[in-house]
Structure formats: C-alpha cells, structure tokens
Amino acid sequence: MSNSVNISVETTCENQIREIAYDGTELYQPPPTLSESLAKCAARIDFSKTSLDNIKKEEKSAAAAADDDNKDANQFQESLWPWDAVRNKLKDAYTEICVLTDVISIAKDKRYLVLDPLLEEPDDTKPIVQVYSRKKAISQAAQVLLGGAERIRNAHSEQRSRNVSDFHIELLRLRQNWRLKKVSNAIIGDLSYRTAGSKFGMSGTFEVTKAEDALDDENSGNNTGGSANSSSSSSNNGMQLKASSALRVIVPSELQGVAYIKVITQKDQEDLCTAQVNLMGHGQNLTAQVGVWQKTLEFAQNVLFCKELFAQLAREAIQLQAPIPHVVIGNQIRATLLPNIQLIISLCHSTSFDSSQPAPINDHDHVLEHSLHQLLREVHYKNSHHPFPHPASAPLGPSKKRMLAGPTAADRDALLDMTKTQTILEQIIAQAQHIFMRKRTQYVLDTLARDVKDPQIVSHWNAMNSPTMSCVKINIVTHGYDAIGRTSLVIHVKERSLKCICRDGRVMRLSYEPQELRDLILCQINSHQISCLVSLARCMAWTVLSNSNHLGIGKVEPLGNASSCLLASPNSDRMIAVQIRCDPQIDVKVYIARSPRQDFFPSPLVPEKFWENLGGNFKEVRFDKIEGKSFLNKMEFLMASLTSNTA
Amino acid sequence: MGVTVLQPYPLPEGKSGAHIIDHLAKRLLSLGATHAGQFLVDCETFISTPQHGTPARAVHVLHNSEYPASTFSIIDNGNGKQVALVADSIFDLLMLKMTSTFTSKKQTKIESRGARFEYGDFVIKLGSVTMMEHFKGILIEIEYRPCVTLSYCWEMIREMLQGFLGINVAKEYPTYFTTQTIMNAMGQQQLHAKQNDIYEPMDTVKQYLEHFTNYRKHVQIHGAMGGGASSVGTVGGGGPGGVLLPSSVGMGGRS
Numbered sequence: 001m002s003n004s005v006n007i008s009v010e011t012t013c014e015n016q017i018r019e020i021a022y023d024g025t026e027l028y029q030p031p032p033t034l035s036e037s038l039a040k041c042a043a044r045i046d047f048s049k050t051s052l053d054n055i056k057k058e059e060k061s062a063a064a065a066a067d068d069d070n071k072d073a074n075q076f077q078e079s080l081w082p083w084d085a086v087r088n089k090l091k092d093a094y095t096e097i098c099v100l101t102d103v104i105s106i107a108k109d110k111r112y113l114v115l116d117p118l119l120e121e122p123d124d125t126k127p128i129v130q131v132y133s134r135k136k137a138i139s140q141a142a143q144v145l146l147g148g149a150e151r152i153r154n155a156h157s158e159q160r161s162r163n164v165s166d167f168h169i170e171l172l173r174l175r176q177n178w179r180l181k182k183v184s185n186a187i188i189g190d191l192s193y194r195t196a197g198s199k200f201g202m203s204g205t206f207e208v209t210k211a212e213d214a215l216d217d218e219n220s221g222n223n224t225g226g227s228a229n230s231s232s233s234s235s236n237n238g239m240q241l242k243a244s245s246a247l248r249v250i251v252p253s254e255l256q257g258v259a260y261i262k263v264i265t266q267k268d269q270e271d272l273c274t275a276q277v278n279l280m281g282h283g284q285n286l287t288a289q290v291g292v293w294q295k296t297l298e299f300a301q302n303v304l305f306c307k308e309l310f311a312q313l314a315r316e317a318i319q320l321q322a323p324i325p326h327v328v329i330g331n332q333i334r335a336t337l338l339p340n341i342q343l344i345i346s347l348c349h350s351t352s353f354d355s356s357q358p359a360p361i362n363d364h365d366h367v368l369e370h371s372l373h374q375l376l377r378e379v380h381y382k383n384s385h386h387p388f389p390h391p392a393s394a395p396l397g398p399s400k401k402r403m404l405a406g407p408t409a410a411d412r413d414a415l416l417d418m419t420k421t422q423t424i425l426e427q428i429i430a431q432a433q434h435i436f437m438r439k440r441t442q443y444v445l446d447t448l449a450r451d452v453k454d455p456q457i458v459s460h461w462n463a464m465n466s467p468t469m470s471c472v473k474i475n476i477v478t479h480g481y482d483a484i485g486r487t488s489l490v491i492h493v494k495e496r497s498l499k500c501i502c503r504d505g506r507v508m509r510l511s512y513e514p515q516e517l518r519d520l521i522l523c524q525i526n527s528h529q530i531s532c533l534v535s536l537a538r539c540m541a542w543t544v545l546s547n548s549n550h551l552g553i554g555k556v557e558p559l560g561n562a563s564s565c566l567l568a569s570p571n572s573d574r575m576i577a578v579q580i581r582c583d584p585q586i587d588v589k590v591y592i593a594r595s596p597r598q599d600f601f602p603s604p605l606v607p608e609k610f611w612e613n614l615g616g617n618f619k620e621v622r623f624d625k626i627e628g629k630s631f632l633n634k635m636e637f638l639m640a641s642l643t644s645n646t647a
Numbered sequence: 648m649g650v651t652v653l654q655p656y657p658l659p660e661g662k663s664g665a666h667i668i669d670h671l672a673k674r675l676l677s678l679g680a681t682h683a684g685q686f687l688v689d690c691e692t693f694i695s696t697p698q699h700g701t702p703a704r705a706v707h708v709l710h711n712s713e714y715p716a717s718t719f720s721i722i723d724n725g726n727g728k729q730v731a732l733v734a735d736s737i738f739d740l741l742m743l744k745m746t747s748t749f750t751s752k753k754q755t756k757i758e759s760r761g762a763r764f765e766y767g768d769f770v771i772k773l774g775s776v777t778m779m780e781h782f783k784g785i786l787i788e789i790e791y792r793p794c795v796t797l798s799y800c801w802e803m804i805r806e807m808l809q810g811f812l813g814i815n816v817a818k819e820y821p822t823y824f825t826t827q828t829i830m831n832a833m834g835q836q837q838l839h840a841k842q843n844d845i846y847e848p849m850d851t852v853k854q855y856l857e858h859f860t861n862y863r864k865h866v867q868i869h870g871a872m873g874g875g876a877s878s879v880g881t882v883g884g885g886g887p888g889g890v891l892l893p894s895s896v897g898m899g900g901r902s
Contacts, residue, residue, distance in 0.1 A: 394737075405716040406735025409848035411648055415716060 042086055167210055167246040170293075174208065174247065178297060189249070191301045193308070196377075197384030200308040206297065207250040249293040255300040257351035261309060263368050264344045265337065265432060303349065309376050309424075310347040316425040326425070335425070337433045338496065338512050345428075371431055371467060375424045431467045433495040437512060438470050441493050444514045445474070448521050452586070454478070454630045455487075455528055457521065469494050474521070476528045478632045484535045487528035491517075522582045529580055529588075530563045532632055540639045542576075543568040551579070567639070574642040577618055578635070588631060591618035592642065649768075649792035651851040652804055652821055653858055656785040656812065664775050664782050671773050671787075672762060674811050680766035686774070686788075687712045688852075689758035690859050693742065693749035702726065706749055708742055709852050719852040731849050754779060757859045759786050768792050769807060776862055783862045787812065788851075797824055798842040823854045 011031070019027040032040070107113045155166070171187075174180065180189045192204030310331065317326040317333050324336040332346040387400045394403065402418050404410075422430075442461075449457040455478045462471040469492060476487040492499040498510040500520060510516040527549050534544050547565040562581040569575070575593040580586065597616030602609060621638070628634030658667065676682065690709045697703035702725030709719045718738040722730045732738075742749070759774035772788040789808060794800040801820060808816045819825075824841045831837040 402716075403735075406737075407717065407733055409648075409714045409717045409719075409733050411713055411848070412715060 039083065042083065045086070170246045171208070174249075174293065177294065180208065189297075191251075191297055192304060193301075193380060195384075197380035197382070198308060199383060200304070200311070202254070202304060202307060203252070204255065204301070204304050205252070206300065209248050209250065211246050211248045247293065249296055251296060251300040255303045257303060257349055258299055259303040259306040259347065259349040261306050261372065262344075262346045262348055263372070263428075263432075264346075265436060266342045266344055267340055305376070306347055306349070309372060310345070312376065312379070313345060313425050313428075316423040320423065320425060333425075335429050337429060337436055341436060343429060343432050367435065367467070368428065368432060372424070372428060375427055379424065427467075430495045434468045434470070434493065437495065437498070438493050440512070440514050441472065441491065441498065441517060444517050445472070445521070448518060452525060454586070455525055455532075457525075474524075476525055478528075478532060478630050480630070481532060481536065481632045484539065484632070485528070485532040487524055487531070489524060522586070525586060526563050526580050526582045529586075529631055530565050530578070533565050533567075533578060533635055536632055536636060537565075537567045537639065540636065540643070541570045542639055542643075543570070543572075545575070569639075569642055569644070571644065573644060575615060575618075576635075576638065576642070588623055590621040590623045590635075590638070592621055592638075593618045648795075648846075648848060649790050650794050650797050650800055650804070650846045651788060651790040651854070652797075652801075652808075653823075653851075653854045654787045654789065654808055654812070654816065654821075655858060655861075656787055657814070658784060664785055667785055668761060668773050668775055671812070672764070675764050675766065675771060675773075678766065678811060680764040680769075680771065682762060683765045683770075684763050685712075685761065686763045686772050687758060687760045688774070688855050689756065689760075690856060691756050692752050693745070694752055695749050706742070707856055708739065709855060711848070711852060711855075713851075714848055717848075719849060721853065721856055729853075731853065733849055755863055757783070757862060759788075759855065759859075771811075776859070778862065783865070786855075786858055795846045796843060797846060798840075801842065821854070823850070823857055 015028040015031055017026050018029040021027065103113070107115045158166070171180075174189075178189050178191060179195070180187055182188075187208040189206045189208060190204055191206060192198065192200065192202070194200075194204075310333075313333055314328050317328050317335065320326065322335070326336075327334040331349075332344060335343045335345075337343050386396055387398075387403070389396055389398075389403060399418070402415075405415060405418070445457065445459045449459070455476045458475045458477065460473045460475075462473075465471065472491050472493065474489050474491065478484070487503065489500055489502045492501070496512050498512075498517060500508045500510060500517075502508075502524070508520065510520065530547055530549065534547055537544050545566040545568050547563070549563045550561040551564050553562060562579050564577065564579045567576045567578075573595055575595070577591040577593070579589045579591075581589075593616050595615040596612040597614070599616065600609075600612035623634065626634045626638060628637050656667065656671075658664065672682075688709065688711050690707055693706040693708070695704045695706075704725055705723040707721045707723065709721070711717075711719065716736060718734050718736050720732045720734065720738065720742075722732075724730075755778065757776065757778040759776045761772060761774040764771045764773075768791060770790040770792065772790075774786045774788060776783040776786050787808070789804055791800050791804055797820065805816050805818070808814075820842050826838050826840050828836050829839045
C-alpha cells in the first residue's frame with residue numbers, strides 16, 4: 001500500500017439513534033441495506049395500476065427480490081411480507097398471461113375457437129314503448145299550446161262582448177289623460193293644477209284600483225263617499241250606469257260631488273244677472289270613448305278648481321280695504337259695486353246625487369263666468385312662467401316691460417303704473433261694475449230713443465271693447481234732414497263713471513247716476529234742434545239774426561236752459577222767434593212777427609209813417625197744429641208759407 | 648314726456664341763489680302750481696388718456712330723476728362727434744369696471760337739484776347748479792307734457808317763462824335746437840331743423856350737458872382770471888375726495 005490519503009466519505013444524514021446506553025454510547029440504527037431499501041420500494045408499488053413501465057419495474061424488482069431473498073432469507077423476516085404479496089400478484093399475473101397465450105394459440109388454430117368481431121347489439125327497447133313515450137310528450141306540449149290559445153280566445157271574446165275593455169286598455173286611456181304614478185303596490189294619480197302653476201294646498205290625489213264585479217258596482221255605487229272600503233265611491237252623478245269599467249278611481253272625500261260658483265248681481269233683493277262658473281262643458285268630449293271614471297275625475301277637478309277660486313277670492317275679500325267692506329259669510333262673498341247694488345259670489349257644492357237639479361237660471365252672464373276662470377288661470381300662469389331676463393345675468397323677476405324701462409327712458413308715471421297690480425276680486429268687481437254701468441247706459445239710451453221721436457237718437461256700440469270699458473257713439477238726426485245737420489257725441493262707459501266727448505271738443509264726466517246721462521242727451525237734443533234750424537234757415541234763404549244756446553230767461557229750470565233762435569225772412573217782412581226748453585218734455589215755442597206792423601197809427605210822438613216798418617209784436621203760433629212730421633219739417637213749412645212772393 | 652326747455656336764470660348782484668329760488672317758488676305757488684317733490688340731474692365725466700394722434704375722449708354719464716330707471720351717457724370723441732346712449736341703471740356698474748381706460752374726473756361732477764312744480768300741463772323745475780359744493784347758477788327746466796314737437800309749442804312755453812320769470816326770453820329757439828347741417832343718406836349736406844323732430848328724453852339730457860359744460864367753462868375762465876367767488880378749486884383738484892354717485896335704482900329714490 002502506498003501512502004494514500006484516507007478519504008472518509010460520509011453520508012450527510014445521520015442515522016437514527018436506536019438506543020442510548022447508560023454509559024453514553026449511542027447505538028445507531030444501521031442504515032437500511034440495499035435489500036431493505038429495495039423491499040421498501042417494492043412495498044410501495046401499487047399493483048392495481050397496470051402500466052407497462054410498472055410491469056417492467058415489477059419484473060426487475062421481482063428478479064432483484066428473488067436474488068435478495070436468497071441472500072437474506074433468514075435475517076429479515078419482515079421483508080418477506082412485501083415480497084410475498086408481490087410474489088402472489090406476480091404469480092397471478094403470470095398465470096393469466098399463460099392462459100392468454102393459450103387462448104390466443106388456440107384461437108389461431110381456428111379449429112376449436114374462432115375469434116369473431118362482436119356485433120353491436122341494438123337497444124333492447126320495444127318500439128311500442130317508444131311510441132307511448134312520444135305520444136305522452138306530444139300530448140303534454142299540446143296541452144300547453146291549447147291552454148294558451150284558450151286564454152287568448154277568452155280575452156278576445158271578452159273584448160268583443162263587453163262594453164268595457166280590459167283593465168290595461170282602460171289604464172292606458174286613463175294615463176293618456178291624467179298623470180299617474182306607481183307607488184309600491186298602488187297606482188296614485190294627481191288631478192290638481194299644481195303643474196300648471198297652482199299653489200293651492202288641497203291635494204288632488206286619487207287612487208286607481210281594479211273594478212270588482214258588476215254587481216258590486218251597482219250596490220256600492222249607492223253609497224256616498226267617505227267610506228273606507230276601497231270598492232265604493234264611484235260618483236256617477238246619481239245615475240245608475242249599466243256599463244261598468246274595468247278600473248275604478250277613488251277620489252278624496254272633499255272633492256266628491258259637483259261644485260260650481262254662482263255670481264249674482266243683486267239690487268235690493270232683486271236678481272239682475274247671474275253667472276255660473278264651472279268647468280263642465282269645456283274640454284274634449286271624451287265620455288264616448290272612456291268609462292265613467294273620466295266624468296268622476298272631471299267633476300273632482302272641477303270641485304278643486306272651484307274651491308281654489310273661492311278660497312282665493314275669500315282671502316282677498318278679507319285683505320282688501322274697500323270703502324264699504326266686503327263680507328264673507330260661510331261660502332258667500334258679498335261686495336258692493338254701487339250704492340244699492342251688490343255682487344254675491346257663492347260656492348255651491350252638492351255631494352248628494354239627486355237628479356232634480358235646480359233649473360239653470362236663464363240670465364247667464366258668460367262673460368263673468370269666463371272672466372273668473374281666466375283670472376285664476378292667469379294667476380297660475382304667472383306663477384309658473386317667469387319672463388327670461390336679457391342678458392341672462394340680469395335679475396330674474398321683473399317683467400319684460402320693467403326690464404325695458406331703463407333703456408327706453410320710462411318716466412316716473414310709467415314706472416308707477418307698472419307696480420300697480422289688481423287682485424282677482426278687484427278685477428271681477430271692476431268687470432261687474434262695468435257690466436252694470438253698460439246695462440244702465442243702454443237702458444237710458446233705449447228709453448230715450450223710444451220716448452223722443454222727433455230727432456232720432458241712434459246709438460252705435462263698439463263691437464270691440466275691454467272688460468272695463470266700452471264706447472258708444474250717439475248720433476242725433478232728424479229724419480229727412482240728415483244732410484242738414486247731425487249732432488254726435490261719444491260716450492266712454494267705464495266702471496263707475498261715464499265720459500262724454502262732444503263734437504265740439506267738450507269733455508264731460510258723469511257719475512253713475514242714470515239721470516245725469518238723460519239730462520245730457522236732452523240738452524244735446526235741444527242744441528241739435530237749434531243748430532239744424534240755423535242750417536235749414538240758410539237753405540231756405542232766411543237770415544239768422546241771432547241764436548243762443550243758453551238763454552237766461554224764464555224761471556230757473558232744474559235742467560239746463562232754454563235755447564233760442566231768431567230768423568228773418570228773405571225780404572225781411574217776417575220774423576220767426578223759436579225758443580226750446582228742455583223740461584222733462586222738449587217744449588217748443590214759436591212766435592211770428594210781421595213788418596210793417598198792422599197796428600201802427602201815427603201819433604204826435606211818432607208822426608212818420610215809415611216807423612211802421614220797425615216790426616210788430618210777436619204772436620205765438622200753435623206749433624202743434626202746424627202740418628209736419630217733425631220740428632224741422634214744421635219749421636220748413638212755416639218758413640215756406642211766410643216767404644212772400646214779392647220781387 | 649313732453650317738450651322740455653332749459654333756461655338759465657341770470658343771477659342779479661347781491662342776491663344769493665337760495666333767495667332767488669325761494670322767490671321764484673313763491674311766485675309759482677301763488678300762480679296755482681303744486682309742489683310735487685324734488686328732482687336731481689347730475690353729470691359725471693370720465694376722460695380717457697390721450698394717446699398720440701387721437702385726442703382725449705370723454706364719457707359723460709348723466710342721471711335724471713324724472714327717468715329713474717335709466718342712465719344716460721354721451722361719448723365725446725374730441726372731434727365734435729357725439730354718441731348718445733340710454734341704458735338701464737346697471738350701466739354705472741359697467742363704468743366702474745372701465746377705470747383702466749377711463750379715469751373719472753371727480754372734480755367736475757356737477758348737478759342740478761331743486762323743487763319740482765306741476766302747473767296744469769306744465770312741469771317746472773327750479774334747479775340750483777352746484778359743482779363740488781360750489782354754487783354755480785340757477786337753471787330752470789320747463790316741460791310741456793302734451794306736445795312732443797317744439798315748433799308747435801315754443802311760443803306758449805316762451806310766454807309761460809316770460810310770465811313767471813319776469814325776464815326776457817329770446818324769440819329764437821334755444822341754442823340746442825338751432826338748425827344744423829347734416830349729411831343725409833345720399834351724402835349731401837342738408838339743413839336739419841331740430842325743432843320739428845319728435846322730442847326724446849335724450850334731448851333733455853343733452854341740453855343739460857350743454858349747460859353743464861357752459862358752467863364748467865365759466866369756472867375755467869374765472870379760474871384763469873383769478874376772480875369770482877364761486878370758482879375755486881376745479882383745476883387744482885380741490886374739494887373733498889369725491890364720492891362716486893351711487894347708481895340710481897328704484898323709483899322713489901329721488902322724489
């Protein structure tokens with residue numbers, strides 16, 4: 001042996017300690033020998049897995065195990081057990097392979113065993129079963145289809161047979177006309193005017209439900225509102241409608257029934273004119289298409305509208321300071337238009353459905369009715385529409401007129417006018433006053449035109465006028481002498497006064513007393529007669545010596561003064577003096593004088609004869625006996641007869 | 648809104664302005680006029696810095712209590728051309744923003760303030776003109792409300808003025824209404840008679856501006872000559888620091 005270095009090679013892993021002796025020596029468990037490790041590996045083989053590699057490994061291990069078994073047969077008895085199992089399995093496998101080899105060799109011989117391919121056997125089900133199963137499946141499908149068709153047929157026949165259509169079609173129609181929304185399970189609608197600008201506190205929500213049976217409809221329709229159960233309170237105006245709807249609307253109890261606002265102008269307990277304000281008869285006629293709920297909702301909306309209108313009027317009546325205060329009692333407002341004339345606005349709300357309604361009062365004033373409706377609608381409109389400022393940075397609020405007031409240099413009066421607003425009550429009082437003044441003026445003019453026949457009084461009323469002012473043009477003409485002369489005047493009828501503008505530019509302001517207008521017209525007739533006479537005299541070649549509209553002679557009359565005219569014939573031998581007084585009757589006095597005077601006798605004081613030409617006394621003519629249709633006619637005849645034929 | 652004519656009243660020696668105004672007011676009241684509030688017309692001028700080639704431009708901003716919602720302004724471009732504007736009261740705030748281009752000459756803030764009388768169809772205002780607390784003169788404004796053309800009512804206004812003022816008013820139209828030559832649409836020069844035009848509120852304001860300019864010029868003249876009791880302090884920038892006139896909004900502000 002050469003000097004070689006001993007190299008110790010150790011495995012890294014230490015062996016397990018089997019025992020520690022009392023003296024400290026450790027007995028290590030010897031590491032497993034190769035055969036032991038092989039045995040362990042063989043034990044891990046899983047013979048249930050049949051793979052070629054495993055089989056090869058098994059063979060190898062089996063060979064190794066056989067060698068090892070021979071070596072270590074005595075020492076390790078435990079290792080025989082894994083090898084035992086392995087050996088048995090291998091033995092079985094070997095047996096099977098031998099059998100297989102034998103079978104294959106026999107089959108190859110083809111004398112005792114033949115290998116034939118296996119035929120695919122058909123399913124072992126009988127055709128009849130298949131037919132049955134198919135029939136059942138098809139019948140089930142048919143059931144489904146038939147059920148669906150039945151439902152559709154029923155729905156169609158229902159639509160055709162009954163008047164009222166399906167709930168959903170009705171709901172669609174309802175939704176086309178009213179605002180609806182779905183809140184959890186219920187359908188709630190709104191019939192108030194809130195989206196139109198109303199600020200009224202009363203809510204106008206109604207509920208929509210499915211209708212019950214037709215019988216229930218009839219029975220519950222008799223119950224008036226306020227009941228808590230949800231199937232009643234269909235207010236159909238007291239009439240038992242046979243046709244019922246698929247849906248029902250439930251309106252709040254305070255909106256049930258029919259309401260209208262009645263406007264009466266009263267003169268000491270006597271009804272002069274009346275107006276009914278309600279919304280019925282307005283809007284499209286939908287009742288032909290839709291069910292009874294449309295009427296219900298329209299009535300309820302009408303009630304809401306009337307309540308809002310009345311509440312607004314009542315509030316204003318209390319707030320306004322009028323010379324004679326307005327009185328609000330219950331559902332009636334009393335306002336004084338003129339002394340002794342009162343305006344009564346009342347809210348009539350009937351919840352009982354009696355078909356005997358009070359007969360409509362004949363003297364409807366549609367103007368007041370429409371006006372109240374329009375005024376409230378205007379308030380709504382102003383609430384929702386604000387004029388847009390130009391430029392957009394300007395404050396939002398002033399009206400367009402006020403915004404233009406700066407650049408157009410509006411003066412203080414114009415600005416003050418812009419700030420004045422009138423409440424609904426003030427406006428309707430002004431309109432009612434004007435209507436009353438107009439009626440009174442018409443009455444005065446008509447009675448005068450009827451009573452005074454001689455000059456004819458023709459009045460032309462303007463077709464276009466405002467709610468608070470009308471104009472009438474009066475022409476006073478004598479029939480047959482229209483070309484000679486005509487007196488015209490214009491009267492502006494305002495709320496409490498009249499303004500009269502004559503042709504010569506005089507402006508007179510009259511109060512609401514009818515007597516003042518009558519007096520004025522009589523005076524105008526007076527001056528008309530004289531001025532026409534003056535023109536007529538000119539036509540007849542008579543000279544007008546003088547005329548006067550206001551003579552200060554005679555007794556003091558309550559009404560105006562006498563007017564007069566003095567005429568001379570063409571060759572001055574006759575003189576006519578006319579005096580017209582406007583007493584309650586037009587009183588005409590005509591006097592004639594002739595010159596030379598018949599009763600002149602020369603006296604020592606006045607000896608010359610030519611003084612007889614100075615003109616005689618005036619003698620009265622019995623004017624009513626003169627032929628002629630009118631005053632001017634008579635005067636014409638008189639003048640004609642007095643014109644002498646001397647050259 | 649009718650034809651308005653301004654008439655400066657010559658101050659007799661020895662009498663103070665307030666005394667004269669009192670005297671005239673008594674005359675009017677004895678004639679039968681009714682006292683109807685106060686009036687105020689004021690004018691503030693803004694000057695732009697003159698650059699080379701272009702003269703300084705002036706913007707005059709006027710308020711008239713008779714038209715409380717409006718502000719009048721006239722631009723003078725230094726060459727005699729004037730552009731007038733009627734605007735909402737918010738125009739004053741716009742002018743505040745223009746301080747970079749236009750500086751306010753606070754010393755020349757001038758106003759006419761006094762009593763307002765209504766006499767039938769006439770409105771007569773007795774105004775004392777003051778500039779920075781210095782009294783300048785008396786300016787009478789007379790308006791004849793029913794008419795809008797001067798040539799129809801000039802004689803009547805003249806008669807009225809002569810009647811209660813006691814001074815001689817010239818027969819010719821006031822200087823503002825004299826016939827001017829203007830270029831018409833076809834480029835020709837044409838004589839334009841201003842007395843036949845429809846009268847506008849802007850004309851009143853322009854007349855006021857004319858008279859105010861005269862008062863300012865008188866001050867300049869007096870200042871240059873070194874005399875005059877009431878002419879101190881315009882060129883030298885005296886007087887208290889001016890307060891910008893607040894924009895006149897609201898109708899009752901001036902009555």
